[in-house]
Amino acid sequence: MDKDTVPKHIAFIMDGNGRWAKARHMPRKYGHKNGVDAMKRVIGACARMGIEIISIYAFSTENWTRPQDEIDELFNLVKRFADKELAQYASDNYRVRFMGDLSALPQDVQNSLDKITAAVKYNSGPIINIGLNYGARDEIVRAVNSLIDGGAKAVSASDLAAKLDTRDMCDPDVIVRSAGEKRLSNFMLWQAAYSEFIFIDDYWPDFTEETVERIVREYNGRERRYGGLKKA
Ligand code: FPP
Numbered sequence: 001m002d003k004d005t006v007p008k009h010i011a012f013i014m015d016g017n018g019r020w021a022k023a024r025h026m027p028r029k030y031g032h033k034n035g036v037d038a039m040k041r042v043i044g045a046c047a048r049m050g051i052e053i054i055s056i057y058a059f060s061t062e063n064w065t066r067p068q069d070e071i072d073e074l075f076n077l078v079k080r081f082a083d084k085e086l087a088q089y090a091s092d093n094y095r096v097r098f099m100g101d102l103s104a105l106p107q108d109v110q111n112s113l114d115k116i117t118a119a120v121k122y123n124s125g126p127i128i129n130i131g132l133n134y135g136a137r138d139e140i141v142r143a144v145n146s147l148i149d150g151g152a153k154a155v156s157a158s159d160l161a162a163k164l165d166t167r168d169m170c171d172p173d174v175i176v177r178s179a180g181e182k183r184l185s186n187f188m189l190w191q192a193a194y195s196e197f198i199f200i201d202d203y204w205p206d207f208t209e210e211t212v213e214r215i216v217r218e219y220n221g222r223e224r225r226y227g228g229l230k231k232a
Contacts, residue, residue, distance in 0.1 A: 005220050007173035010046060011055035011195070013187055014039070016179025016203030023203075029073045034205035036077050040085060043128060045209035047094075049216065053127040053169055057187050061100070061135030075109050078132065082112040086128070090119035095127045099165035100134030101142065127169065136189035139165050166191055174219045178204040196222050 014035055021031030039056060046054045059074060066074075086096055096116050105113070113132075143163035147155050161167065171191040175184070180201045184192060198215050200207075223230065 006049050006051050006216055007219055009053035009170050009172045010051050011172040011175045011188060013057045013177040014204040015177055015181050017205060019179060020203035020205045028070060031205060032074060032077055036081055038205045038207045041209060042207050042212055045212040047126045053129060055129040055172060057131045059132045060186060061133055061138050075106050079109045079112050082116055086116045089128060090116055093123045093125035095123045095125060096120045097127055097129040099129060099131045101138060102132060104133050135186045137186060140190060164190060174198055176200060176215055178202055178207065194226050
């Protein structure tokens with residue numbers, strides 16, 4: 001695929017891990033484990049196609065209401081992913097960013113994420129941006145409070161954008177959600193102002209390189225007008 005026709009920033013809301021596992025009479029954690037494998041396939045496909053920023057919603061501010069054993073399993077997967085795959089991406093010159101309030105995560109997970117942040121400091125390749133304890137409302141409130149702490153009396157849209165967790169990234173060109181659900185669920189509310197939305201019926205663990213190609217083709221068929229008029 002031509003590099004000029006791929007989105008610069010693609011964001012994924014992973015959904016359907018539980019249903020994928022249930023359809024196989026397996027526990028939910030089996031779905032999450034296969035969800036991580038799908039993440040690896042999707043990141044690889046996006047990078048090969050020349051997509052510069054890949055955002056992934058891994059754990060929301062609302063996911064804390066899940067049973068504790070599922071939360072523990074998710075953070076085990078996050079830690080393992082950081083120590084192995086993210087460490088490898090870091091040595092392959094990828095940049096890795098995290099969005100969300102990481103201070104609430106288990107300490108061992110925070111330590112692993114800190115190591116990755118240090119390891120990618122001088123990298124210049126594609127950005128993998130992972131939302132962990134991320135909620136867009138929380139992100140916006142943190143940004144506003146940071147502006148207030150800095151003495152702001154009135155702020156502009158660019159002042160606020162400069163305090164968001166995505167401050168060094170462009171907005172997503174396209175936001176993809178799997179498993180047939182059609183909502184944002186508190187994901188990148190500010191950044192989604194002009195994003196295209198693509199909803200895929202497949203459960204997240206079934207995503208492959210071919211799914212990413214299908215998404216990019218669909219994106220290329222969309223005309224983005226940013227509130228202006230259709231091109232003559
Ligand atoms: C959505 O499926 C999936 C999640 C909320 C968790 C996604 C997390 C991972 C794949 C693993 C950890 C992340 C990293 C970065 C390694 P669901 O459980 O809501 O599915 P359901 O709607 O079918 O129940």
